[in-house]
Amino acid sequence: MAENNKKSILYPPGGILIWIIIYIELITYGMAMVALAYYGSQERAIYHADSLLLNKSIAMINTVFLLSGGYFAAMAVQFFKKNDFGKTSAYMLWAMYSGIAFLILKIVEYYSKFAAGLDINYSPFFMNYWLLTGFHWIHVMVGVIILFIIRRSIIKKQHEASLEDLEAGTAFWHMCDLIWLLLFPILYLLF
Amino acid sequence: MEKSLKTTFISLLALTFFATGASFTATEGLVAIMIILFSVAKFLLVGLNFMELKEAHNFWKIVFIMYAFLISLAYMLLLK
Numbered sequence: 001m002a003e004n005n006k007k008s009i010l011y012p013p014g015g016i017l018i019w020i021i022i023y024i025e026l027i028t029y030g031m032a033m034v035a036l037a038y039y040g041s042q043e044r045a046i047y048h049a050d051s052l053l054l055n056k057s058i059a060m061i062n063t064v065f066l067l068s069g070g071y072f073a074a075m076a077v078q079f080f081k082k083n084d085f086g087k088t089s090a091y092m093l094w095a096m097y098s099g100i101a102f103l104i105l106k107i108v109e110y111y112s113k114f115a116a117g118l119d120i121n122y123s124p125f126f127m128n129y130w131l132l133t134g135f136h137w138i139h140v141m142v143g144v145i146i147l148f149i150i151r152r153s154i155i156k157k158q159h160e161a162s163l164e165d166l167e168a169g170t171a172f173w174h175m176c177d178l179i180w181l182l183l184f185p186i187l188y189l190l191f
Numbered sequence: 192m193e194k195s196l197k198t199t200f201i202s203l204l205a206l207t208f209f210a211t212g213a214s215f216t217a218t219e220g221l222v223a224i225m226i227i228l229f230s231v232a233k234f235l236l237v238g239l240n241f242m243e244l245k246e247a248h249n250f251w252k253i254v255f256i257m258y259a260f261l262i263s264l265a266y267m268l269l270l271k
Contacts, residue, residue: 007248008248009250013244013247014242027258030261030262036267037265039238040269047220050207057211060208060211064207066206067200067237071241076195076199178234181234184230185266189214189226190214190226190266
């Protein structure tokens with residue numbers, strides 16, 4: 001039934017409510033990132049110097065963690081559609097591990113920046129860095145919690161779990177990927 | 192479908208490695224445009240394939256692609 005509804009404007013994958021949330025988030029982050037690009041273009045040399053203080057390699061590994069989590073979550077949905085709840089659960093677990101790895105590596109990065117005195121008051125670039133990545137970190141943490149709750153409900157009540165719930169949960173998870181895919185270049189690669 | 196997801200995932204990783212590698216050479220001009228295009232390609236791949244927007248109503252696809260286009264245009268105009 002959900003498959004047939006997907007072509008309807010009212011039933012995007014995961015339901016219309018999660019997509020309203022996703023677009024609100026994307027627009028909010030989008031405005032902040034364009035503002036960062038604008039101010040960075042006005043003082044390019046200063047933003048470039050600050051950007052060099054970030055670690056591109058750590059950010060690239062974190063991107064790989066998030067993309068892996070996205071792949072595992074997408075695979076979980078495919079196996080759920082085949083009623084293979086064992087593989088659905090396993091892929092969701094791997095998605096959660098990827099998210100947790102991202103969160104831990106980000107804490108390591110935060111600690112090194114904080115220890116070096118690069119806090120939120122250091123410069124406009126670092127104010128943006130802390131605010132944008134900090135809020136994104138919270139979103140990833142919420143995403144891990146959502147995956148945990150949905151996975152537990154799939155394990156406990158396999159026949160009551162709905163595809164739309166799983167798709168909505170994984171859509172939130174993918175939203176964290178989407179935001180990061182736009183944050184990563186603007187903070188780490190382009191200045 | 193699983194094969195398509197795996198291909199998407201490998202493409203995403205390749206684009207990430209290329210963009211990061213390119214950023215070590217320069218951050219302006221053609222390299223900047225390439226990094227932005229790679230990022231938008233990844234954004235679209237995640238949305239259309241992982242989130243299955245390619246199977247959704249055209250409205251959702253068009254809004255998503257428009258968003259990616261506008262963000263990339265803003266990045267290019269400001270940071271190229």
